[in-house]
Amino acid sequence: MKVFVALLLLVQLLSYKAVRIRPHGPLNLRVIDCDDPESEEAAAVALNYINAHHPHGYKYALNSIEKIKVLPRRPFGEIFMLELDLLETMCHIVNPLPIENCTVRPLTEHVVEGDCEVKLLKLDGKLSVLSSKCHSTPDSAEDVTEICADCPILALLNDTRVINAVDLALAKHNKEHDGAYLRLLEIGRAQIQHLPDSVSVEFAVVVTNCSTKDAQDHVDDCQPLPEDLTQFGFCEAAVTSKDNVRVSCAIYEHQPGVTHRHLIHDHLGGQLPTLALGVKHHDLRHFHHGSVHDKSQSSSAEIPVGLQSPNPVVKRDVGAVLDPAISHPPIDPTPQKFPVCPGRIRHFQV
Structure with a gap:
């Protein structure tokens, strides 16, 4: 009988270790898709900021939203983390034309692709950039000549x-x-x-x-x-x-x-x-801190949506498992939703 009870206790302990439960205190994590209107709005704010702070060369247009994470921020607001794929346009930065009216440089003219990571704060419905980090790379000469043997490459x-x-x-x-x-x-x-x-x-x-x-x-x-x-x-x-x-x-x-x-x-x-000196394009490379400085702490050290399960494994001792007087957080059977990313390609894949 004692052996049976011991085995029963062991099985219950292992089952509790295997169960994923929601930690105390809701994190209010949100999952949104890369093509969600809210994602598009954040990307537009980020793009305007990047073009305004790019010191040389050309303006860039959004090609696709690669990743997005939405994190709760204490005491108010949310943090948006974006990864963007950009394409160089034919508008130089001195050109006053809005980016929406700028033409993306075609593949036959040796395109330049930009990659950016942008952190934004959303507070009271308003988005502002906290920081951005970018770099850009020209398409390879081999890829250019493959689609157009006579097209000139960057000098x-x-x-x-x-x-x-x-x-x-x-x-x-x-x-x-x-x-x-x-x-x-x-x-x-x-x-x-x-x-x-x-x-x-x-x-x-x-x-x-x-x-x-x-x-x-x-x-x-x-x-x-x-x-x-x-x-x-x-x-x-x-x-x-x-x-x-x-x-x-x-x-x-x-x-x-x-x-x-x-x-x-x-x-x-x-x-x-x-x-x-010795380069073929003005690199988009830069790192900027925005005009808004986030001095608060994001909930749970900015736990990213879609990357961490909302139901982490929690270890319980045997006494806690067996004592009915101890309340336990309810088990959330809802399956984890992951964001649909990357988003649509607006121009072409480089």
Whole structure:
């Protein structure tokens, strides 16, 4: 009889160890899908933040939401953790066009893909970015030539042929236009094609306080307009020889409050920052803390939704198992719901 009781106790103990129960105190964890409207809203806020803090190169568009985690935050609100897949657009950061109206660069033009991790706070229904970390990578040359054997691939931004092509293109524009003299602000991208031999370049410019006629006599005195009048522009050019240059520039209206000081400080005159030497694109790589600082603690050290079961294994001693006077948390038979991720692809898979 004693052996039977001992076996019964052992079986009950093992069964309680195997049962998954909800810990004391609800965690209020929420599971939402990557294509849920709430996920889309968080991604839109994150994307605007990323583009506003990207110091060089081009704006990025959302391609897909890869992962999302929603965590409770003490004492109020929730933390959203997003992983986003982005694609470079044809809008340079000096272009005032909203990202919704910017065209994603096609695969045949050697696309650049961005990957970002963004942490947001949702409080009183409002989303704000706590931090973001990004990097970007051009598609491989092999993948480009596989879909388009004759398509040019990205060239080094500091390639002498690229710099020469930019100089020729900007000189031609300034010579043929009677307006304000333009100075080179930043080389955005370049592609070199052989047979026929040509260099395609894209570059940002800044409007100076000189006319093109005045610049002929004292070009070194031509400086960007004051910040309350600053104007930027963007040029595209194709150069096959010194005498065969095609260039087109768009000058944007003054944007109140937009100065791009970092561009003027880092790049004015076409000088590439040390970090940009020997690269083919302006990396999206950055880490930013948002304007909102989360000083509170997320519940259970920010337990991620969908990654941790809401019913962890809890060990109970034999006395607790057998004593009917001790209340136990109810067993939750509800199956765990995992988020449907990654979300839909808006443009194309790289």
